[in-house]
Amino acid sequence: MGSFKKNLLTGGVAGYVGTCVIYPIDLLKTNVQASKESSVVQVARSLVRHEGIRGLYKGLGSNLAFVVLEKALKLSANDYFRGVLGERHFKTKYWKTGGRDLPAHLSALAGGLTGTVQVVATNPMEIVKIRLQMMQGKGIANPIIMNTAAATTVSSPFILTGGIGAVQVIKSLGIRGLYRGSHITLMRDVPYGLMFFTLYADIKHRLRNKETNVTSFPNILSAGMIAGMVAAALTTPIDCLKTRYQSVEGAKFKNFQQVFTTTVKERGYSGLFRGWKPRAVIIGSLFAIMLLTYEAQKRFITGTEEES
Template sequence: MADKQISLPAKLINGGIAGLIGVTCVFPIDLAKTRLQNQQNGQRMYTSMSDCLIKTIRSEGYFGMYRGAAVNLTLVTPEKAIKLAANDFFRHQLSKDGQKLTLLKEMLAGCGAGTCQVIVTTPMEMLKIQLQDAGRIAAQRKILAAQGGTQASVEAPAAPRPTATQLTRELLRSRGIAGLYKGLGATLLRDVPFSIVYFPLFANLNQLGRPASEEKSPFYVSFLAGCVAGSAAAVAVNPCDVVKTRLQSLQRGVHEDTYSGFLDCARKILRHEGPSAFLKGAYCRALVIAPLFGIAQVVYFLGIAESLLGLLQGPQA
Protein backbone atom coordinates (compact mmCIF):
# COMPACT_ATOMS: atom_id res chain seq x y z
CA MET A 1 0.00 0.00 0.00
CA ALA A 2 3.06 2.28 -0.02
CA ASP A 3 2.23 3.58 -3.46
CA LYS A 4 -1.12 4.73 -2.13
CA GLN A 5 0.44 7.09 0.44
CA ILE A 6 -0.32 10.69 -0.34
CA SER A 7 2.58 13.11 -0.76
CA LEU A 8 1.47 16.21 1.11
CA PRO A 9 4.06 18.61 -0.39
CA ALA A 10 3.12 17.47 -3.90
CA LYS A 11 -0.59 17.87 -3.21
CA LEU A 12 -0.03 21.38 -1.84
CA ILE A 13 2.03 22.40 -4.87
CA ASN A 14 -0.51 20.92 -7.30
CA GLY A 15 -3.34 22.76 -5.56
CA GLY A 16 -1.41 26.02 -5.69
CA ILE A 17 -0.54 25.72 -9.39
CA ALA A 18 -4.12 24.84 -10.24
CA GLY A 19 -5.48 27.78 -8.28
CA LEU A 20 -3.18 30.31 -9.94
CA ILE A 21 -4.02 29.12 -13.46
CA GLY A 22 -7.74 28.90 -12.76
CA VAL A 23 -8.11 32.31 -11.09
CA THR A 24 -6.20 34.07 -13.88
CA CYS A 25 -8.59 32.58 -16.45
CA VAL A 26 -11.92 33.29 -14.75
CA PHE A 27 -11.43 36.32 -12.48
CA PRO A 28 -13.42 38.83 -14.62
CA ILE A 29 -16.48 36.55 -14.38
CA ASP A 30 -16.02 36.40 -10.61
CA LEU A 31 -15.96 40.20 -10.47
CA ALA A 32 -19.25 40.31 -12.41
CA LYS A 33 -20.72 37.77 -9.98
CA THR A 34 -19.83 39.91 -6.95
CA ARG A 35 -21.28 43.09 -8.47
CA LEU A 36 -24.48 41.37 -9.60
CA GLN A 37 -25.00 39.82 -6.17
CA ASN A 38 -24.43 43.10 -4.33
CA GLN A 39 -26.79 45.30 -6.34
CA GLN A 40 -30.26 45.60 -4.83
CA ASN A 41 -33.64 46.29 -6.42
CA GLY A 42 -34.05 49.96 -7.28
CA GLN A 43 -30.27 50.41 -7.48
CA ARG A 44 -29.54 48.09 -10.40
CA MET A 45 -26.49 49.11 -12.42
CA TYR A 46 -26.12 45.91 -14.46
CA THR A 47 -28.63 43.70 -16.22
CA SER A 48 -26.37 40.71 -16.91
CA MET A 49 -22.82 39.42 -16.73
CA SER A 50 -21.93 40.76 -20.18
CA ASP A 51 -23.49 44.16 -19.39
CA CYS A 52 -21.46 44.32 -16.17
CA LEU A 53 -18.18 43.48 -17.91
CA ILE A 54 -18.79 45.96 -20.77
CA LYS A 55 -19.63 48.79 -18.34
CA THR A 56 -16.62 47.89 -16.18
CA ILE A 57 -14.26 48.11 -19.17
CA ARG A 58 -15.79 51.44 -20.26
CA SER A 59 -15.53 53.07 -16.85
CA GLU A 60 -12.45 51.40 -15.35
CA GLY A 61 -10.49 50.06 -18.31
CA TYR A 62 -9.55 46.48 -19.14
CA PHE A 63 -7.63 46.00 -15.90
CA GLY A 64 -10.72 47.09 -13.97
CA MET A 65 -11.99 43.55 -14.53
CA TYR A 66 -9.05 42.29 -12.48
CA ARG A 67 -9.61 44.55 -9.48
CA GLY A 68 -8.90 42.42 -6.42
CA ALA A 69 -7.10 39.74 -8.44
CA ALA A 70 -3.84 40.28 -6.54
CA VAL A 71 -5.52 39.21 -3.29
CA ASN A 72 -6.93 36.11 -4.94
CA LEU A 73 -3.68 35.19 -6.66
CA THR A 74 -1.81 35.58 -3.38
CA LEU A 75 -4.21 33.59 -1.23
CA VAL A 76 -5.72 31.13 -3.73
CA THR A 77 -2.58 28.98 -3.56
CA PRO A 78 -2.93 28.15 0.15
CA GLU A 79 -6.74 28.01 -0.18
CA LYS A 80 -6.86 25.51 -3.04
CA ALA A 81 -3.90 23.62 -1.61
CA ILE A 82 -5.63 23.21 1.75
CA LYS A 83 -8.96 22.25 0.14
CA LEU A 84 -7.60 19.59 -2.22
CA ALA A 85 -4.96 18.24 0.14
CA ALA A 86 -7.41 18.07 3.07
CA ASN A 87 -9.92 16.13 0.98
CA ASP A 88 -7.18 13.71 -0.07
CA PHE A 89 -6.03 13.36 3.54
CA PHE A 90 -9.51 12.66 4.91
CA ARG A 91 -10.28 10.21 2.10
CA HIS A 92 -7.03 8.41 2.87
CA GLN A 93 -7.79 8.26 6.60
CA LEU A 94 -11.34 7.01 5.99
CA SER A 95 -10.20 4.26 3.61
CA LYS A 96 -7.47 2.73 5.76
CA ASP A 97 -9.37 -0.55 5.92
CA GLY A 98 -8.74 -0.93 2.16
CA GLN A 99 -12.44 -0.80 1.34
CA LYS A 100 -13.92 1.49 -1.29
CA LEU A 101 -15.24 4.69 0.28
CA THR A 102 -18.98 4.79 0.82
CA LEU A 103 -20.90 7.89 -0.24
CA LEU A 104 -21.22 8.93 3.43
CA LYS A 105 -17.44 8.74 3.92
CA GLU A 106 -16.86 10.70 0.71
CA MET A 107 -19.22 13.38 2.03
CA LEU A 108 -17.42 13.41 5.39
CA ALA A 109 -14.08 13.90 3.63
CA GLY A 110 -15.56 16.79 1.64
CA CYS A 111 -16.99 18.28 4.83
CA GLY A 112 -13.53 18.18 6.44
CA ALA A 113 -11.95 19.82 3.39
CA GLY A 114 -14.54 22.63 3.31
CA THR A 115 -14.11 23.30 7.02
CA CYS A 116 -10.31 23.51 6.77
CA GLN A 117 -10.25 25.89 3.82
CA VAL A 118 -12.25 28.71 5.48
CA ILE A 119 -9.14 29.61 7.49
CA VAL A 120 -7.84 31.21 4.29
CA THR A 121 -11.05 31.63 2.27
CA THR A 122 -12.82 34.04 4.65
CA PRO A 123 -10.18 36.81 4.77
CA MET A 124 -9.44 36.31 1.05
CA GLU A 125 -13.10 36.77 0.12
CA MET A 126 -13.49 39.66 2.59
CA LEU A 127 -10.71 41.69 0.94
CA LYS A 128 -11.55 40.64 -2.63
CA ILE A 129 -15.19 41.69 -2.34
CA GLN A 130 -14.28 45.21 -1.13
CA LEU A 131 -11.94 45.69 -4.10
CA GLN A 132 -14.30 44.12 -6.64
CA ASP A 133 -17.33 46.15 -5.56
CA ALA A 134 -15.58 49.52 -5.24
CA GLY A 135 -16.14 50.31 -8.92
CA ARG A 136 -19.88 49.62 -8.67
CA ILE A 137 -20.28 51.92 -5.65
CA ALA A 138 -18.27 54.71 -7.31
CA ALA A 139 -20.23 54.44 -10.57
CA GLN A 140 -23.57 54.45 -8.74
CA ARG A 141 -22.68 57.58 -6.78
CA LYS A 142 -21.53 59.34 -9.94
CA ILE A 143 -24.80 58.55 -11.73
CA LEU A 144 -26.90 59.70 -8.77
CA ALA A 145 -24.88 62.91 -8.53
CA ALA A 146 -25.39 63.56 -12.24
CA GLN A 147 -29.12 62.92 -11.95
CA GLY A 148 -29.29 65.34 -9.05
CA GLY A 149 -27.60 68.03 -11.12
CA THR A 150 -24.57 68.31 -8.86
CA GLN A 151 -22.10 68.85 -11.65
CA ALA A 152 -19.32 69.75 -9.29
CA SER A 153 -19.56 66.36 -7.64
CA VAL A 154 -19.42 64.62 -11.00
CA GLU A 155 -16.34 66.50 -12.08
CA ALA A 156 -14.54 66.16 -8.76
CA PRO A 157 -11.62 63.76 -8.89
CA ALA A 158 -12.50 60.27 -7.73
CA ALA A 159 -11.23 59.28 -4.32
CA PRO A 160 -8.31 56.87 -4.50
CA ARG A 161 -9.45 53.30 -4.11
CA PRO A 162 -7.92 51.43 -1.18
CA THR A 163 -5.45 48.61 -1.67
CA ALA A 164 -5.69 45.20 -0.03
CA THR A 165 -2.86 46.17 2.34
CA GLN A 166 -4.66 49.35 3.40
CA LEU A 167 -7.92 47.46 3.92
CA THR A 168 -6.15 44.81 6.01
CA ARG A 169 -4.48 47.41 8.22
CA GLU A 170 -7.73 49.32 8.71
CA LEU A 171 -9.70 46.19 9.57
CA LEU A 172 -7.05 44.98 12.01
CA ARG A 173 -6.83 48.43 13.60
CA SER A 174 -10.59 48.97 13.96
CA ARG A 175 -11.92 45.44 14.50
CA GLY A 176 -8.94 43.20 15.20
CA ILE A 177 -8.53 39.79 13.59
CA ALA A 178 -12.34 39.35 13.74
CA GLY A 179 -12.62 42.07 11.08
CA LEU A 180 -10.94 39.84 8.52
CA TYR A 181 -13.26 36.97 9.48
CA LYS A 182 -16.54 38.86 9.09
CA GLY A 183 -18.96 36.47 7.39
CA LEU A 184 -17.18 33.35 8.68
CA GLY A 185 -20.48 31.60 9.45
CA ALA A 186 -21.85 32.32 5.98
CA THR A 187 -18.58 31.15 4.42
CA LEU A 188 -18.83 27.87 6.33
CA LEU A 189 -22.47 27.47 5.26
CA ARG A 190 -21.35 27.92 1.64
CA ASP A 191 -18.07 26.02 1.53
CA VAL A 192 -18.90 22.98 3.65
CA PRO A 193 -22.02 22.02 1.62
CA PHE A 194 -20.11 22.86 -1.58
CA SER A 195 -17.37 20.37 -0.69
CA ILE A 196 -19.90 17.78 0.48
CA VAL A 197 -21.55 17.95 -2.98
CA TYR A 198 -18.45 18.54 -5.12
CA PHE A 199 -15.93 15.92 -4.01
CA PRO A 200 -18.18 12.83 -4.00
CA LEU A 201 -19.78 13.91 -7.30
CA PHE A 202 -16.39 14.48 -8.89
CA ALA A 203 -14.98 11.17 -7.62
CA ASN A 204 -17.92 9.20 -9.00
CA LEU A 205 -18.02 11.02 -12.36
CA ASN A 206 -14.27 10.60 -12.71
CA GLN A 207 -14.58 6.90 -11.89
CA LEU A 208 -17.16 6.43 -14.66
CA GLY A 209 -14.63 7.52 -17.28
CA ARG A 210 -11.73 5.43 -15.97
CA PRO A 211 -10.75 2.55 -18.30
CA ALA A 212 -10.58 -0.79 -16.50
CA SER A 213 -6.90 -1.22 -17.34
CA GLU A 214 -5.85 2.28 -16.25
CA GLU A 215 -4.99 3.53 -12.76
CA LYS A 216 -6.07 7.10 -13.63
CA SER A 217 -8.79 8.54 -15.81
CA PRO A 218 -7.71 10.39 -18.97
CA PHE A 219 -7.08 14.09 -18.34
CA TYR A 220 -10.15 15.15 -20.33
CA VAL A 221 -12.38 12.97 -18.12
CA SER A 222 -10.95 14.62 -14.99
CA PHE A 223 -11.47 18.04 -16.58
CA LEU A 224 -15.10 17.37 -17.55
CA ALA A 225 -15.86 15.74 -14.19
CA GLY A 226 -14.41 18.77 -12.40
CA CYS A 227 -16.46 21.16 -14.56
CA VAL A 228 -19.76 19.30 -14.08
CA ALA A 229 -19.29 18.69 -10.35
CA GLY A 230 -18.11 22.27 -9.78
CA SER A 231 -21.07 23.79 -11.63
CA ALA A 232 -23.62 21.63 -9.81
CA ALA A 233 -22.15 22.38 -6.39
CA ALA A 234 -21.82 26.12 -7.16
CA VAL A 235 -25.48 26.50 -8.11
CA ALA A 236 -26.60 24.40 -5.13
CA VAL A 237 -24.94 26.72 -2.59
CA ASN A 238 -25.49 30.03 -4.44
CA PRO A 239 -28.09 31.33 -1.90
CA CYS A 240 -25.44 31.13 0.83
CA ASP A 241 -22.94 32.80 -1.48
CA VAL A 242 -25.32 35.74 -2.05
CA VAL A 243 -25.76 36.19 1.72
CA LYS A 244 -22.01 35.87 2.31
CA THR A 245 -21.22 38.50 -0.35
CA ARG A 246 -23.73 40.95 1.15
CA LEU A 247 -22.44 40.42 4.71
CA GLN A 248 -18.81 40.90 3.71
CA SER A 249 -19.43 44.13 1.77
CA LEU A 250 -18.44 47.00 4.05
CA GLN A 251 -19.49 49.79 1.66
CA ARG A 252 -23.14 50.19 0.63
CA GLY A 253 -24.68 52.03 -2.26
CA VAL A 254 -27.26 54.76 -1.69
CA HIS A 255 -30.48 53.42 -0.08
CA GLU A 256 -29.10 49.86 0.09
CA ASP A 257 -29.93 47.64 3.07
CA THR A 258 -27.49 46.88 5.87
CA TYR A 259 -27.49 43.56 7.72
CA SER A 260 -26.78 42.43 11.28
CA GLY A 261 -26.20 38.76 10.53
CA PHE A 262 -26.95 35.76 8.33
CA LEU A 263 -30.64 35.40 9.21
CA ASP A 264 -31.29 39.16 9.07
CA CYS A 265 -29.67 39.32 5.63
CA ALA A 266 -31.62 36.32 4.32
CA ARG A 267 -34.93 37.75 5.61
CA LYS A 268 -34.36 41.19 4.07
CA ILE A 269 -33.32 39.73 0.71
CA LEU A 270 -36.44 37.53 0.68
CA ARG A 271 -38.74 40.38 1.76
CA HIS A 272 -37.39 43.14 -0.50
CA GLU A 273 -36.12 41.24 -3.54
CA GLY A 274 -37.96 37.92 -3.60
CA PRO A 275 -36.70 34.31 -3.76
CA SER A 276 -35.07 34.81 -7.16
CA ALA A 277 -32.51 37.16 -5.55
CA PHE A 278 -30.85 34.12 -3.98
CA LEU A 279 -29.90 32.97 -7.48
CA LYS A 280 -28.22 36.27 -8.41
CA GLY A 281 -24.90 35.56 -10.07
CA ALA A 282 -25.55 31.80 -10.10
CA TYR A 283 -24.63 31.35 -13.75
CA CYS A 284 -21.55 33.56 -13.25
CA ARG A 285 -20.51 31.44 -10.30
CA ALA A 286 -21.04 28.27 -12.32
CA LEU A 287 -18.92 29.74 -15.15
CA VAL A 288 -16.21 30.58 -12.61
CA ILE A 289 -16.21 27.29 -10.73
CA ALA A 290 -16.50 24.94 -13.74
CA PRO A 291 -13.17 25.79 -15.42
CA LEU A 292 -11.53 26.56 -12.07
CA PHE A 293 -12.10 23.07 -10.73
CA GLY A 294 -11.72 21.45 -14.14
CA ILE A 295 -8.23 22.97 -14.41
CA ALA A 296 -7.52 22.17 -10.76
CA GLN A 297 -8.36 18.50 -11.17
CA VAL A 298 -6.32 18.15 -14.37
CA VAL A 299 -3.24 19.69 -12.71
CA TYR A 300 -3.87 17.69 -9.57
CA PHE A 301 -4.34 14.34 -11.24
CA LEU A 302 -1.58 14.83 -13.82
CA GLY A 303 0.74 15.11 -10.83
CA ILE A 304 2.76 18.08 -12.10
CA ALA A 305 4.25 18.66 -8.66
CA GLU A 306 5.30 15.01 -8.35
CA SER A 307 7.22 15.35 -11.61
CA LEU A 308 8.86 18.60 -10.46
CA LEU A 309 9.82 17.12 -7.10
CA GLY A 310 11.18 14.05 -8.89
CA LEU A 311 13.41 16.25 -11.07
CA LEU A 312 14.66 18.17 -8.04
CA GLN A 313 15.47 14.97 -6.15
CA GLY A 314 17.26 13.48 -9.14
CA PRO A 315 17.42 9.80 -10.13
CA GLN A 316 17.12 7.35 -7.30
CA ALA A 317 19.72 4.66 -6.81
Protein backbone atom coordinates (compact mmCIF):
# COMPACT_ATOMS: atom_id res chain seq x y z
CA MET A 1 0.00 0.00 0.00
CA GLY A 2 1.46 3.34 -1.05
CA SER A 3 2.02 6.32 1.21
CA PHE A 4 -1.29 7.94 2.15
CA LYS A 5 0.26 11.41 2.02
CA LYS A 6 1.74 10.68 -1.40
CA ASN A 7 -1.61 9.47 -2.69
CA LEU A 8 -3.29 12.53 -1.16
CA LEU A 9 -0.98 14.80 -3.15
CA THR A 10 -1.33 12.92 -6.43
CA GLY A 11 -5.10 12.76 -5.93
CA GLY A 12 -5.22 16.53 -5.44
CA VAL A 13 -3.30 17.18 -8.65
CA ALA A 14 -5.55 14.74 -10.51
CA GLY A 15 -8.67 16.49 -9.20
CA TYR A 16 -7.31 19.90 -10.22
CA VAL A 17 -6.60 18.81 -13.79
CA GLY A 18 -9.91 17.00 -14.24
CA THR A 19 -12.03 19.82 -12.81
CA CYS A 20 -10.49 22.51 -15.02
CA VAL A 21 -11.33 20.46 -18.10
CA ILE A 22 -14.97 19.59 -17.37
CA TYR A 23 -16.14 22.54 -15.23
CA PRO A 24 -18.26 24.31 -17.92
CA ILE A 25 -20.37 21.18 -18.45
CA ASP A 26 -20.82 20.78 -14.70
CA LEU A 27 -22.05 24.36 -14.42
CA LEU A 28 -24.63 23.74 -17.16
CA LYS A 29 -25.77 20.53 -15.46
CA THR A 30 -26.32 22.32 -12.15
CA ASN A 31 -28.42 25.01 -13.80
CA VAL A 32 -30.50 22.46 -15.72
CA GLN A 33 -31.33 20.57 -12.52
CA ALA A 34 -32.14 23.59 -10.37
CA SER A 35 -33.65 26.11 -12.81
CA LYS A 36 -36.75 26.30 -14.97
CA GLU A 37 -34.77 25.84 -18.18
CA SER A 38 -35.32 22.32 -19.49
CA SER A 39 -32.27 21.70 -21.65
CA VAL A 40 -28.52 22.17 -21.63
CA VAL A 41 -28.73 24.15 -24.89
CA GLN A 42 -31.24 26.62 -23.41
CA VAL A 43 -29.14 27.10 -20.29
CA ALA A 44 -25.92 27.52 -22.31
CA ARG A 45 -27.48 30.13 -24.61
CA SER A 46 -28.92 32.07 -21.69
CA LEU A 47 -25.65 31.97 -19.76
CA VAL A 48 -23.46 33.04 -22.69
CA ARG A 49 -25.95 35.77 -23.69
CA HIS A 50 -25.93 37.32 -20.22
CA GLU A 51 -22.35 36.70 -19.12
CA GLY A 52 -20.30 35.70 -22.14
CA ILE A 53 -17.95 32.72 -22.41
CA ARG A 54 -16.38 33.63 -19.06
CA GLY A 55 -19.71 32.79 -17.46
CA LEU A 56 -19.07 29.12 -18.20
CA TYR A 57 -16.23 29.22 -15.66
CA LYS A 58 -18.17 31.09 -12.98
CA GLY A 59 -17.10 29.91 -9.53
CA LEU A 60 -14.23 27.75 -10.81
CA GLY A 61 -11.50 29.50 -8.83
CA SER A 62 -13.13 29.13 -5.44
CA ASN A 63 -14.37 25.65 -6.29
CA LEU A 64 -10.86 24.39 -7.04
CA ALA A 65 -9.75 24.70 -3.41
CA PHE A 66 -12.54 22.35 -2.32
CA VAL A 67 -12.11 20.07 -5.33
CA VAL A 68 -8.42 19.46 -4.71
CA LEU A 69 -9.22 18.42 -1.12
CA GLU A 70 -12.27 16.31 -2.03
CA LYS A 71 -10.70 14.44 -4.96
CA ALA A 72 -7.45 13.93 -3.06
CA LEU A 73 -9.45 12.46 -0.19
CA LYS A 74 -11.56 10.29 -2.51
CA LEU A 75 -8.68 8.68 -4.42
CA SER A 76 -6.29 8.32 -1.49
CA ALA A 77 -9.05 6.99 0.79
CA ASN A 78 -10.05 4.37 -1.77
CA ASP A 79 -6.42 3.26 -2.11
CA TYR A 80 -6.14 3.15 1.68
CA PHE A 81 -9.29 1.09 2.21
CA ARG A 82 -8.37 -1.27 -0.63
CA GLY A 83 -4.96 -1.71 0.93
CA VAL A 84 -6.32 -2.44 4.41
CA LEU A 85 -8.97 -4.86 3.11
CA GLY A 86 -6.47 -6.50 0.77
CA GLU A 87 -3.95 -7.08 3.54
CA ARG A 88 -6.61 -8.66 5.75
CA HIS A 89 -8.00 -10.83 2.95
CA PHE A 90 -4.68 -12.08 1.56
CA LYS A 91 -2.92 -12.11 4.95
CA THR A 92 0.01 -10.14 3.53
CA LYS A 93 0.81 -6.50 2.85
CA TYR A 94 2.24 -7.50 -0.50
CA TRP A 95 -1.08 -8.79 -1.85
CA LYS A 96 -0.87 -6.60 -4.97
CA THR A 97 2.09 -8.52 -6.33
CA GLY A 98 1.47 -11.42 -8.64
CA GLY A 99 -1.58 -9.83 -10.26
CA ARG A 100 -3.95 -10.66 -7.40
CA ASP A 101 -7.04 -8.46 -7.37
CA LEU A 102 -9.34 -7.52 -4.53
CA PRO A 103 -12.58 -9.60 -4.60
CA ALA A 104 -15.63 -7.70 -5.90
CA HIS A 105 -17.40 -7.56 -2.53
CA LEU A 106 -14.34 -6.05 -0.84
CA SER A 107 -13.82 -3.64 -3.73
CA ALA A 108 -17.44 -2.53 -3.30
CA LEU A 109 -16.94 -2.14 0.47
CA ALA A 110 -13.85 0.01 -0.10
CA GLY A 111 -15.81 2.19 -2.52
CA GLY A 112 -18.72 2.56 -0.10
CA LEU A 113 -16.39 3.54 2.75
CA THR A 114 -14.70 6.05 0.45
CA GLY A 115 -18.07 7.60 -0.39
CA THR A 116 -18.85 7.95 3.32
CA VAL A 117 -15.54 9.60 4.23
CA GLN A 118 -15.48 12.05 1.33
CA VAL A 119 -18.77 13.72 2.36
CA VAL A 120 -16.75 15.68 4.93
CA ALA A 121 -15.23 17.61 2.02
CA THR A 122 -17.88 17.04 -0.65
CA ASN A 123 -20.86 18.68 1.03
CA PRO A 124 -19.29 22.11 1.75
CA MET A 125 -17.67 22.11 -1.69
CA GLU A 126 -20.88 21.35 -3.55
CA ILE A 127 -23.18 23.66 -1.64
CA VAL A 128 -20.81 26.59 -2.25
CA LYS A 129 -20.41 25.59 -5.89
CA ILE A 130 -24.17 25.30 -6.42
CA ARG A 131 -24.86 28.70 -4.83
CA LEU A 132 -22.20 30.40 -6.97
CA GLN A 133 -23.28 28.66 -10.17
CA MET A 134 -26.93 29.60 -9.62
CA MET A 135 -26.20 33.33 -9.20
CA GLN A 136 -26.72 33.85 -12.92
CA GLY A 137 -27.22 37.47 -13.89
CA LYS A 138 -27.98 38.58 -10.35
CA GLY A 139 -26.40 41.22 -8.18
CA ILE A 140 -26.24 40.67 -4.46
CA ALA A 141 -27.87 43.22 -2.22
CA ASN A 142 -27.12 41.23 0.91
CA PRO A 143 -25.18 38.02 1.60
CA ILE A 144 -28.33 36.62 3.17
CA ILE A 145 -29.63 36.01 -0.35
CA MET A 146 -27.66 32.81 -0.30
CA ASN A 147 -29.30 31.49 2.82
CA THR A 148 -33.03 32.20 2.48
CA ALA A 149 -35.80 31.30 0.12
CA ALA A 150 -37.44 34.72 0.14
CA ALA A 151 -34.31 36.81 -0.37
CA THR A 152 -34.38 39.49 -3.03
CA THR A 153 -31.74 40.67 -5.47
CA VAL A 154 -30.86 43.90 -7.20
CA SER A 155 -30.53 43.68 -10.97
CA SER A 156 -26.99 44.44 -11.99
CA PRO A 157 -24.51 43.42 -14.68
CA PHE A 158 -22.11 42.68 -11.84
CA ILE A 159 -22.16 39.28 -10.23
CA LEU A 160 -20.29 38.40 -7.08
CA THR A 161 -18.27 35.30 -7.84
CA GLY A 162 -14.84 33.83 -7.35
CA GLY A 163 -13.13 34.01 -3.98
CA ILE A 164 -15.23 36.95 -2.75
CA GLY A 165 -18.46 35.19 -3.67
CA ALA A 166 -17.34 32.00 -1.96
CA VAL A 167 -16.50 33.90 1.22
CA GLN A 168 -19.95 35.52 1.18
CA VAL A 169 -21.64 32.14 0.75
CA ILE A 170 -19.60 30.57 3.55
CA LYS A 171 -20.25 33.49 5.91
CA SER A 172 -23.99 33.45 5.24
CA LEU A 173 -24.31 29.69 5.67
CA GLY A 174 -22.00 29.11 8.61
CA ILE A 175 -20.53 25.71 9.46
CA ARG A 176 -23.94 24.14 10.02
CA GLY A 177 -25.26 25.50 6.73
CA LEU A 178 -22.28 24.12 4.81
CA TYR A 179 -23.43 20.65 5.81
CA ARG A 180 -27.08 21.20 4.90
CA GLY A 181 -28.28 18.17 2.97
CA SER A 182 -25.26 16.06 3.94
CA HIS A 183 -27.59 13.09 4.46
CA ILE A 184 -28.67 13.40 0.82
CA THR A 185 -25.03 13.69 -0.26
CA LEU A 186 -24.37 10.43 1.61
CA MET A 187 -27.33 8.81 -0.17
CA ARG A 188 -25.63 9.70 -3.45
CA ASP A 189 -21.92 9.25 -2.70
CA VAL A 190 -22.00 5.88 -0.95
CA PRO A 191 -23.83 4.06 -3.79
CA TYR A 192 -21.71 5.97 -6.31
CA GLY A 193 -18.45 4.99 -4.65
CA LEU A 194 -19.61 1.40 -4.35
CA MET A 195 -20.53 1.17 -8.05
CA PHE A 196 -17.74 3.26 -9.50
CA PHE A 197 -14.69 1.79 -7.82
CA THR A 198 -15.96 -1.78 -8.24
CA LEU A 199 -16.64 -1.26 -11.95
CA TYR A 200 -13.38 0.61 -12.50
CA ALA A 201 -11.26 -2.09 -10.87
CA ASP A 202 -13.04 -4.83 -12.83
CA ILE A 203 -12.84 -3.07 -16.22
CA LYS A 204 -9.24 -2.07 -15.60
CA HIS A 205 -8.35 -5.68 -14.82
CA ARG A 206 -10.12 -6.98 -17.94
CA LEU A 207 -8.23 -4.49 -20.11
CA ARG A 208 -4.89 -5.31 -18.52
CA ASN A 209 -2.11 -6.68 -20.72
CA LYS A 210 -1.91 -10.39 -19.87
CA GLU A 211 1.84 -10.58 -20.46
CA THR A 212 3.02 -7.47 -18.62
CA ASN A 213 0.12 -7.34 -16.13
CA VAL A 214 -0.07 -3.59 -16.75
CA THR A 215 -3.06 -1.54 -17.92
CA SER A 216 -2.20 0.99 -20.62
CA PHE A 217 -3.08 4.65 -20.16
CA PRO A 218 -5.73 4.62 -22.94
CA ASN A 219 -7.40 1.65 -21.23
CA ILE A 220 -7.27 3.40 -17.84
CA LEU A 221 -9.00 6.34 -19.52
CA SER A 222 -11.65 4.00 -20.97
CA ALA A 223 -12.20 2.20 -17.65
CA GLY A 224 -12.64 5.47 -15.78
CA MET A 225 -15.00 6.85 -18.42
CA ILE A 226 -17.25 3.78 -18.54
CA ALA A 227 -17.39 3.29 -14.76
CA GLY A 228 -17.99 7.00 -14.17
CA MET A 229 -20.80 7.29 -16.71
CA VAL A 230 -22.66 4.22 -15.43
CA ALA A 231 -22.42 5.20 -11.75
CA ALA A 232 -23.30 8.82 -12.51
CA ALA A 233 -26.37 7.95 -14.58
CA LEU A 234 -27.74 5.63 -11.89
CA THR A 235 -27.28 8.18 -9.09
CA THR A 236 -28.75 11.13 -11.03
CA PRO A 237 -32.14 11.16 -9.19
CA ILE A 238 -30.45 11.66 -5.81
CA ASP A 239 -28.06 14.22 -7.30
CA CYS A 240 -30.99 16.14 -8.78
CA LEU A 241 -32.79 16.24 -5.42
CA LYS A 242 -29.58 17.21 -3.63
CA THR A 243 -28.99 20.09 -6.05
CA ARG A 244 -32.50 21.50 -5.48
CA TYR A 245 -32.24 21.04 -1.70
CA GLN A 246 -28.88 22.83 -1.48
CA SER A 247 -29.70 25.69 -3.87
CA VAL A 248 -31.13 29.03 -2.69
CA GLU A 249 -34.59 27.73 -3.61
CA GLY A 250 -33.96 24.73 -1.39
CA ALA A 251 -34.39 26.77 1.80
CA LYS A 252 -38.14 26.20 1.46
CA PHE A 253 -37.70 22.43 1.74
CA LYS A 254 -37.72 21.11 5.29
CA ASN A 255 -36.58 17.57 4.53
CA PHE A 256 -35.76 15.01 1.85
CA GLN A 257 -39.35 13.81 1.55
CA GLN A 258 -40.59 17.31 0.81
CA VAL A 259 -38.06 18.01 -1.94
CA PHE A 260 -38.81 14.58 -3.42
CA THR A 261 -42.61 14.97 -3.48
CA THR A 262 -42.40 18.54 -4.77
CA THR A 263 -40.03 17.58 -7.57
CA VAL A 264 -42.19 14.64 -8.66
CA LYS A 265 -45.32 16.82 -8.53
CA GLU A 266 -43.74 19.59 -10.62
CA ARG A 267 -41.68 17.52 -13.05
CA GLY A 268 -42.96 13.96 -12.84
CA TYR A 269 -40.73 10.97 -12.12
CA SER A 270 -38.86 11.60 -15.35
CA GLY A 271 -37.84 14.94 -13.85
CA LEU A 272 -35.66 13.09 -11.36
CA PHE A 273 -33.40 12.20 -14.28
CA ARG A 274 -33.17 15.79 -15.50
CA GLY A 275 -29.57 16.47 -16.46
CA TRP A 276 -28.52 12.80 -16.46
CA LYS A 277 -26.78 13.02 -19.84
CA PRO A 278 -24.51 15.96 -19.02
CA ARG A 279 -23.95 14.49 -15.55
CA ALA A 280 -22.84 11.17 -17.05
CA VAL A 281 -20.50 12.97 -19.46
CA ILE A 282 -19.18 15.24 -16.69
CA ILE A 283 -18.52 12.51 -14.16
CA GLY A 284 -17.26 10.01 -16.72
CA SER A 285 -14.84 12.54 -18.21
CA LEU A 286 -13.76 13.88 -14.82
CA PHE A 287 -12.91 10.48 -13.40
CA ALA A 288 -11.30 9.30 -16.62
CA ILE A 289 -8.97 12.32 -16.61
CA MET A 290 -8.46 12.15 -12.85
CA LEU A 291 -7.56 8.47 -12.78
CA LEU A 292 -5.30 8.80 -15.80
CA THR A 293 -3.45 11.66 -14.07
CA TYR A 294 -3.45 9.79 -10.76
CA GLU A 295 -2.07 6.55 -12.22
CA ALA A 296 0.52 8.40 -14.31
CA GLN A 297 1.83 10.21 -11.23
CA LYS A 298 1.99 7.01 -9.19
CA ARG A 299 3.87 5.18 -11.93
CA PHE A 300 6.29 8.07 -12.26
CA ILE A 301 6.89 8.21 -8.50
CA THR A 302 7.09 4.46 -7.84
CA GLY A 303 8.23 3.19 -11.21
CA THR A 304 5.51 0.51 -11.11
CA GLU A 305 1.76 0.25 -11.63
CA GLU A 306 -0.41 0.57 -8.53
CA GLU A 307 -4.04 -0.43 -8.67
CA SER A 308 -6.63 2.18 -7.70
